[in-house]
Amino acid sequence: MKNKNYKILLVDDEKDILEILRYNLEKEDYDVYTAKNGLEAIEKAKKVTPDLIIMDVMMPEMDGITACAEIRTIEELKNSTIVFLTARSEDYSQIAGLEAGGDDYISKPIKPKVFLSKVKSYQRKSKSELQDSQLLVHGSITIDPERYLVIIDGTEIILPRKEFKLLQLLAGKPSKVFTREEIFSKVWGNDVVVGDRTIDVHIRKIREKIGINVIRTVKGVGYTFEID
Amino acid sequence: MKNKNYKILLVDDEKDILEILRYNLEKEDYDVYTAKNGLEAIEKAKKVTPDLIIMDVMMPEMDGITACAEIRTIEELKNSTIVFLTARSEDYSQIAGLEAGGDDYISKPIKPKVFLSKVKSYQRKSKSELQDSQLLVHGSITIDPERYLVIIDGTEIILPRKEFKLLQLLAGKPSKVFTREEIFSKVWGNDVVVGDRTIDVHIRKIREKIGINVIRTVKGVGYTFEID
């Protein structure tokens, strides 16, 4: 159950490899899909929007690198992790793979334990998006991402994740007006669909908690961080 | 198996050297990545966050020293060890390299045995940095790594290994919020696959044993050590 809903697309022309990887992944309850060349991979990727694509470099029809570059142009797949399978020291492929937008590569021969631990680490990595850990100080308000705290005149305020990220986003560029669009994509991510009112509610909670008036509403446009 | 997941990035424009080093390292089960100039090295380093970067000084496109300086500005790579390969008594390079943020240099020609023992020592060093034997005192709680003891108001408490390391990690930087990612990699190491609940259980055991409330949960983010 634990890894259900983490979708993995395996792409390789060798049926044996596909099967052994599938076996190992399904044992860990991952959602596994397969394709046997680059073209099929693109097709399937569009359908299932996998979180992780593990793809051989050398394949008939369309090689992994071309497929990877293609996949990277698809909006819904921007956040997918793409990993290449390469024969040991297939040096050039590795480089080309990373250049085409791959995130890592795994060298054959594949050892199940190592393979699974890598998959696990990709899974965790994608969750913990790169967050800016820059300390922001504006007048009497300090935002400390490392400690996940907002400090106002020495008083430490704890904000929940979304509220914190939202405030951090706005405070990252004071006076810039962030549209709802921008806020959604930066705080919620492109793949999540939530109603418009959700942002308002979060803004309200932030205002309530930090007391001072630092978020200004720009009607019809969005919100902006301003220290009076 | 032993050295799996200690990631080493080799950077050299000579394919032969790359191959011989790779061969030796892979024999010892290290995770080896390669690049053939500074630009490529930066690219790859960003993707795979190697623990150790071994880089030639003289390379086309971008030399090792420039690349090193560049890498040192990247947050995720602050903890990577960077080592230069230099032609014997290429005196100036050595100095420049260390100034640019390199940690050591290895002179060519390379002898496999010497090379491997150096790598091994870098590996130990980076580990021991995290396994600080520094006595930590915060309010009424004292953490004594030397004796593997936690002392609270004079009462000595013995914690098992994982619990101790976890507490030590958090207490090493009070108030900093450690993500699950960080905790896994620092306490369990990247080569182990354990479920998310494992951390919770260890946190619970610690809280239970030390009684006082020093670990705060930051939902959706991680845990932090705080003395009220």
Added chain:
DNA sequence: ATAATATCTTAACCTTAAGTTAATCTACTA
């Protein structure tokens, strides 16, 4: 070795904070 013990991990279930939505209200804007 083998048994005894301690530690670690997992699975299942529980709890609660965080996030979302919907309904209603208010204030701007045209």
Added chain:
DNA sequence: TAGTAGATTAACTTAAGGTTAAGATATTAT
């Protein structure tokens, strides 16, 4: 002054951790 966008509130849903106990693994002692 009607229409629209946002504010507010409370109810609802969900995801993230907490808890417990049982089952694996390691470790230590015999």
